[in-house]
Amino acid sequence: MSDLLPIFIRMITTSNIVLVMYLGLCPFFGVSKKLGPAISMGAAVTLVMTIAAIATWVINYYILIPFDVEFMYIVLFILVISSLVQMVEMTIKRTNATLYNALGIYLPLITTNCAILGLTFLNIREEYTIIQSIVNGIGAGVGFAIALIMMSSIREKLELADLPKSMKGLPIAYISAMILALIFVFTFGGVV
Amino acid sequence: MAKFWKQFLSGIVITNPLFVLALGLCPALAVSVTVTNGIGMSLATAFVLLGSAIVVSSIKNFVPNIVRIPIFIVVIASFVTIADLTLKAFIPTLADSLGIFLPLIVVNCIIMGRAEAFGSKHPVHLAIADALGAAVGFAIAMIIISFLREVLGTGQLAFKVVPYFDIHLFTLPVLGTSPMALFILPPGAFLLIGLLLALFRRLGVLKSE
Numbered sequence: 001m002s003d004l005l006p007i008f009i010r011m012i013t014t015s016n017i018v019l020v021m022y023l024g025l026c027p028f029f030g031v032s033k034k035l036g037p038a039i040s041m042g043a044a045v046t047l048v049m050t051i052a053a054i055a056t057w058v059i060n061y062y063i064l065i066p067f068d069v070e071f072m073y074i075v076l077f078i079l080v081i082s083s084l085v086q087m088v089e090m091t092i093k094r095t096n097a098t099l100y101n102a103l104g105i106y107l108p109l110i111t112t113n114c115a116i117l118g119l120t121f122l123n124i125r126e127e128y129t130i131i132q133s134i135v136n137g138i139g140a141g142v143g144f145a146i147a148l149i150m151m152s153s154i155r156e157k158l159e160l161a162d163l164p165k166s167m168k169g170l171p172i173a174y175i176s177a178m179i180l181a182l183i184f185v186f187t188f189g190g191v192v
Numbered sequence: 193m194a195k196f197w198k199q200f201l202s203g204i205v206i207t208n209p210l211f212v213l214a215l216g217l218c219p220a221l222a223v224s225v226t227v228t229n230g231i232g233m234s235l236a237t238a239f240v241l242l243g244s245a246i247v248v249s250s251i252k253n254f255v256p257n258i259v260r261i262p263i264f265i266v267v268i269a270s271f272v273t274i275a276d277l278t279l280k281a282f283i284p285t286l287a288d289s290l291g292i293f294l295p296l297i298v299v300n301c302i303i304m305g306r307a308e309a310f311g312s313k314h315p316v317h318l319a320i321a322d323a324l325g326a327a328v329g330f331a332i333a334m335i336i337i338s339f340l341r342e343v344l345g346t347g348q349l350a351f352k353v354v355p356y357f358d359i360h361l362f363t364l365p366v367l368g369t370s371p372m373a374l375f376i377l378p379p380g381a382f383l384l385i386g387l388l389l390a391l392f393r394r395l396g397v398l399k400s401e
Contacts, residue, residue: 020378185378
């Protein structure tokens, strides 16, 4: 149990899933133009990551390993995650209209988000237990949300900045991401 | 044949996956630490692109429109499994240094993007041209990024694939002794891609927003 807090904090800071492990960069640059959508996206990713961590752990240890077909993990995980996202979307649509309006359109987007699949591969590689996998999933989701919210706040201000034409948009977003990555790698690296 | 070359060249320049469409950025930043890794990743991606383009374009007439996306995903995932197992068996050191980004080729948007946008609508020979163009365009971008990162970040250039070859090309005089290690860390990768995109826009190769 004592290793759960270190896993959680490490996933938010020095192993941040976007800024240090380079996973999920497409939504990181695609949905970070405004603060509102960034918060929804961060929440949706955290939710799906946690569910995906549980589902893939069960599949890996109760189906793939007993039947000795571990090499099928790529095909199976991506299918399971896509169907899970569909199910989560339908459940939210039926039960909670407000939540669906906030998260709905972001759920299909994250089906092929490499952060989700990458996290499940990491859980398998590190041979985490079910509890550790869940904590790892929540930590990665929260880390993603924090990075996305910081990035979108910066980009809202950048819209007003007087930049050279060739720097506008994606290039300056990358350079802002570099400053964020510096903070996550070095400052937190010294503290944690 | 003229159509073949036109489609091939457009994938390299006009719709370069990395620099123009900004697709497939995760592997481009993650494994571009050395040129060897960059080339290894490009070859694995090229194999999956080509294989899935051929299969998707051959089966396009039998696939019901509603379930085409899941079918394409399974086709792509099968080719990624082949690449994953082959690399692990023959070049385990390269498979180790690519890490989870080797199986993650399955969610590389370039492959799904080309299969959905082009392969599912065109005959096989054009789909091959399109896949080859995207693969070469991706490889060129990967080699540019990984070359700059390896030379600036370590001050030298070497190709090392255990146990096949180990070539040391050069060590730069000043950078060799005190390299800018930032460039092999995540912040350097973001900085380099940002500057490259801005440079290509300034030169007029890419369109500004």
